[in-house]
Amino acid sequence: MPQDTPNPEQPTSPDAPGLTRRDFLRLAGGVVVLFSLGPEARSAVTSTGTDQSAGLGGWLRIGPDSRVTVFTPTPEVGQGLRTSLAQIAADELSLPMSSIDIIMGDTDRVPAQTPADHGSAVATIGPRLRAAAAQARSIIAELAAARWDVDPEAVQVRDGLAAVADDPERSVAIGELARGRRLVRRPSDMTVLEPSGEHRLVGQSVPRVDGPEIVTGTVPFVGDLRLPDMVYAKLLRPPCLDARLVGVDARAAARQSGVVAVVQQGDFVAVVAERPDLAEKALRLVRASWEEPGRPHTSSLYDDMRRSAKLTDRTRHEGDADAALAAAQYGFSATYRTAFVAHAPIEPHGAVAAQEADRIIVHASTQRPFLHRDAVSRAFDLPPERVRVIAAPVGGAFGGKDEGDVSVAAVRLARAVRRPVMLTYSREEEFTWGYFRPAALIDVQCGANGDGDITAWACDAFNCGPRGADPPYAFPNQRVDSYDCDVPLRQGHWRGDGGPANTFAREVHLDHVASELGHDPVGFRLRHLTADERMARVVRTAAEAYGWREARAPTGLGVGFACAADSGAFVAQIAEVEVSRVTGEVRVRRVLTAHDCGLIINPDGLRNQIEGAVIMGLGFTLREAVRYEQGRILSDTFASYAIPTIRDTPALETMLIPNPDRPARGAGTAAIFPIAAAVTNAVFDATGRRLRELPLSPERVRAGMTADDQ
Amino acid sequence: MTETPELLVISVNGVEHRLRTPGSRSLLSVLRGDLALTGAKYGCGNGECGACTVLIDGQAVRSCITPVSLAHNRSVTTIEGLTAEDGLHPVQQAFLDAQAFQCGYCTPGFIMSAIALLNTNPDPSELEIRDALAGQLCRCGVYPRVIEAVQLAAAKMRG
Numbered sequence: 037m038p039q040d041t042p043n044p045e046q047p048t049s050p051d052a053p054g055l056t057r058r059d060f061l062r063l064a065g066g067v068v069v070l071f072s073l074g075p076e077a078r079s080a081v082t083s084t085g086t087d088q089s090a091g092l093g094g095w096l097r098i099g100p101d102s103r104v105t106v107f108t109p110t111p112e113v114g115q116g117l118r119t120s121l122a123q124i125a126a127d128e129l130s131l132p133m134s135s136i137d138i139i140m141g142d143t144d145r146v147p148a149q150t151p152a153d154h155g156s157a158v159a160t161i162g163p164r165l166r167a168a169a170a171q172a173r174s175i176i177a178e179l180a181a182a183r184w185d186v187d188p189e190a191v192q193v194r195d196g197l198a199a200v201a202d203d204p205e206r207s208v209a210i211g212e213l214a215r216g217r218r219l220v221r222r223p224s225d226m227t228v229l230e231p232s233g234e235h236r237l238v239g240q241s242v243p244r245v246d247g248p249e250i251v252t253g254t255v256p257f258v259g260d261l262r263l264p265d266m267v268y269a270k271l272l273r274p275p276c277l278d279a280r281l282v283g284v285d286a287r288a289a290a291r292q293s294g295v296v297a298v299v300q301q302g303d304f305v306a307v308v309a310e311r312p313d314l315a316e317k318a319l320r321l322v323r324a325s326w327e328e329p330g331r332p333h334t335s336s337l338y339d340d341m342r343r344s345a346k347l348t349d350r351t352r353h354e355g356d357a358d359a360a361l362a363a364a365q366y367g368f369s370a371t372y373r374t375a376f377v378a379h380a381p382i383e384p385h386g387a388v389a390a391q392e393a394d395r396i397i398v399h400a401s402t403q404r405p406f407l408h409r410d411a412v413s414r415a416f417d418l419p420p421e422r423v424r425v426i427a428a429p430v431g432g433a434f435g436g437k438d439e440g441d442v443s444v445a446a447v448r449l450a451r452a453v454r455r456p457v458m459l460t461y462s463r464e465e466e467f468t469w470g471y472f473r474p475a476a477l478i479d480v481q482c483g484a485n486g487d488g489d490i491t492a493w494a495c496d497a498f499n500c501g502p503r504g505a506d507p508p509y510a511f512p513n514q515r516v517d518s519y520d521c522d523v524p525l526r527q528g529h530w531r532g533d534g535g536p537a538n539t540f541a542r543e544v545h546l547d548h549v550a551s552e553l554g555h556d557p558v559g560f561r562l563r564h565l566t567a568d569e570r571m572a573r574v575v576r577t578a579a580e581a582y583g584w585r586e587a588r589a590p591t592g593l594g595v596g597f598a599c600a601a602d603s604g605a606f607v608a609q610i611a612e613v614e615v616s617r618v619t620g621e622v623r624v625r626r627v628l629t630a631h632d633c634g635l636i637i638n639p640d641g642l643r644n645q646i647e648g649a650v651i652m653g654l655g656f657t658l659r660e661a662v663r664y665e666q667g668r669i670l671s672d673t674f675a676s677y678a679i680p681t682i683r684d685t686p687a688l689e690t691m692l693i694p695n696p697d698r699p700a701r702g703a704g705t706a707a708i709f710p711i712a713a714a715v716t717n718a719v720f721d722a723t724g725r726r727l728r729e730l731p732l733s734p735e736r737v738r739a740g741m742t743a744d745d746q
Numbered sequence: 747m748t749e750t751p752e753l754l755v756i757s758v759n760g761v762e763h764r765l766r767t768p769g770s771r772s773l774l775s776v777l778r779g780d781l782a783l784t785g786a787k788y789g790c791g792n793g794e795c796g797a798c799t800v801l802i803d804g805q806a807v808r809s810c811i812t813p814v815s816l817a818h819n820r821s822v823t824t825i826e827g828l829t830a831e832d833g834l835h836p837v838q839q840a841f842l843d844a845q846a847f848q849c850g851y852c853t854p855g856f857i858m859s860a861i862a863l864l865n866t867n868p869d870p871s872e873l874e875i876r877d878a879l880a881g882q883l884c885r886c887g888v889y890p891r892v893i894e895a896v897q898l899a900a901a902k903m904r905g
């Protein structure tokens with residue numbers, strides 16, 4: 037029978053990986069099972085600064101009220117994580133969904149995050165959570181068995197009760213067994229139990245648990261919080277990136293009614309007022325002069341990238357690609373380009389900060405509360421445990437809300453005015469003062485023989501990182517390298533990082549080679565997918581579902597194919613387009629996606645993610661590019677940075693390929709990888725013209741059609 | 747540049763409010779700030795995203811660019827005003843049934859816009875739905891589900 041932990045308030049023990057005393061203190065009584073992250077995620081753990089509990093995936097607790105609470109770091113950002121985790125826990129414990137609470141993204145209550153991809157939180161946490169739930173179930177069975185002096189095997193745990201079958205006398209609420217106990221199991225204490233394998237909720241399209249809040253408009257986004265005595269701030273922004281403040285006169289602003297303070301600390305100037313619109317109005321009265329940095333004359337972004345390139349990642353080296361290229365019968369080389377892209381969530385950045393006794397409490401719209409906490413702790417030289425960041429529900433992030441700037445600014449102001457401060461960005465600030473998806477320049481060289489076999493492949497990817505660059509194809513000689521570059525804009529994570537750019541280059545180039553050699557695009561891919569049966573199956577599924585007809589030359593119909601794999605998810609896409617020969621406008625009529633990401637936790641949730649990825653991907657494929665000049669972002673409204681609308685939405689078909697024996701994998705991301713290539717290849721099929729730069733703006737498409745030569 | 751407050755009488759979700767405030771303030775700012783109705787969202791502040799959509803006398807307006815004086819003596823409905831004691835508005839229910847959201851930030855605006863559409867056109871074609879909602883932006887890309895939700899709601903409301 038399980039032993040109660042004698043003194044759980046003991047500091048870290050070596051077998052509870054880095055679990056701190058503070059963490060234990062926060063655990064209420066009951067039955068608690070800690071779980072670690074999978075080895076994949078753990079190896080991805082870099083230093084998160086001070087928090088030692090990194091690598092711990094979370095914990096699950098059965099409370100005296102029979103409710104089960106799961107504590108886990110990654111917040112909900114609209115991907116349905118809360119629902120998926122509840123499905124997993126409820127399934128293993130044979131409980132209804134309504135008995136599960138999920139606490140996420142609160143740095144005081146959950147273990148620190150790892151840098152593992154957001155999209156794969158279900159992948160990293162899911163299996164461990166399931167194992168922890170199995171463990172909790174067996175503890176409950178043992179406690180019940182001890183109470184009745186029966187064999188634990190005879191105890192059934194179901195619907196919140198532990199019971200001996202056919203014995204109405206021997207039935208007790210699981211919370212009753214947990215009551216008054218302080219029983220903590222650590223990962224190292226556990227013999228890993230096989231999860232029951234029974235899937236009652238996992239695999240079902242369970243509706244989102246937060247759906248009712250969403251449709252009633254009651255989700256508490258950060259801008260909706262109202263703390264007592266709270267005031268609102270607006271920051272004075274420089275006229276361009278990297279400008280220096282040389283003088284400021286804020287007297288008129290400070291005199292405005294409703295203005296609480298004008299705060300100036302070095303280059304940082306902000307107006308704090310009783311209402312957001314008053315802060316905004318007063319800010320317009322601040323007179324400031326700025327010194328703009330001298331900007332080197334730049335010939336072209338892409339030339340400068342090439343010039344400043346530093347090799348940072350040798351993603352794949354097999355055989356001797358360069359020698360094989362030189363020796364190849366046919367050679368094809370081309371350069372691909374993609375623009376800087378904005379995240380453009382509909383909810384701009386925001387944070388609410390308050391000082392409470394000797395602690396700082398921040399509510400922030402972020403997927404990375406621990407990065408925000410560490411940023412605040414660094415900025416004000418506070419020990420991290422004196423900073424608590426609570427991730428508010430996020431109104432879209434896509435990798436864009438990682439950095440803690442907004443929280444640091446809100447804390448600075450809350451300390452200055454000694455009242456809780458809300459800081460939310462305007463749309464213009466959102467487009468200007470965050471960071472962007474890196475622009476990319478990718479050189480691809482390919483050698484082939486007369487039979488249509490690729491003999492060599494070399495790819496040099498500038499400024500987009502290696503993600504998605506490793507081809508799934510069995511090319512005998514290959515070299516894939518990626519380089520960091522100096523660029524004029526701040527850049528960072530973006531859904532799938534460099535994956536969409538690298539996939540665009542590879543899949544368009546492969547299509548190009550296929551057509552030059554007179555091969556069908558699908559057949560040509562399958563011919564080279566000999567070492568990746570899973571990818572091949574997805575490619576075949578898409579082609580069959582679509583009714584793909586073999587074509588060795590452009591058909592004029594406007595159909596394009598592409599595929600990609602990312603973090604254990606495999607996806608193939610077919611796009612159908614219409615191209616206006618007059619305007620150069622590309623309209624995407626239909627997109628079919630075949631998708632295999634292993635075990636599917638929630639099919640409808642997965643479909644929703646895939647559909648969203650396709651639509652978001654159409655944005656950077658057709659239109660989106662950040663425009664800037666001399667350190668000024670020119671595309672700072674939805675009119676000047678046009679994201680997809682409902683009018684752009686094609687007919688979408690999504691085929692989920694069941695693969696329940698493979699672990700559940702990142703599902704929010706892979707579908708955004710191939711879409712640009714599928715569309716670009718479809719434009720080729722429609723027009724016979726090969727475009728190699730995103731977005732496929734009407735000007736580019738028109739220019740492509742009038743160019744005599746490719 | 748101080749603006750003189752004026753007395754405004756606005757019915758919001760069936761409740762009459764008397765406010766003394768400058769009439770040039772945006773309706774969004776009054777709803778969210780003065781009346782603590784935070785269902786309408788700020789997304790852009792200049793009429794380009796639809797997150798702030800509410801109804802004035804049944805018609806969809808972008809409250810971020812609507813001066814509050816325009817609502818004087820009129821009746822404003824926000825998402826908070828939809829939910830009756832006995833349950834969700836059919837359009838809310840349809841968004842739930844179609845799971846037509848991801849992060850949900852754009853959802854109140856979509857729902858209000860869809861209601862305005864169905865007020866005037868109880869049986870819209872898919873094209874009409876797309877046209878009516880073309881100004882509502884969703885970065886998560888739930889558009890196909892929105893179309894489905896509006897069709898579901900339309901069918902249900904026609905009975």
Ligand code: FES
Pocket residue numbers: 787788789790791792793794795796797798799808809810811
């Ligand atoms: S906030 Fe009003 S339209 Fe965007």
Ligand code: FES
Pocket residue numbers: 114382431432847848849850851852853883884885886887888
């Ligand atoms: S659901 Fe996220 S913006 Fe629409």
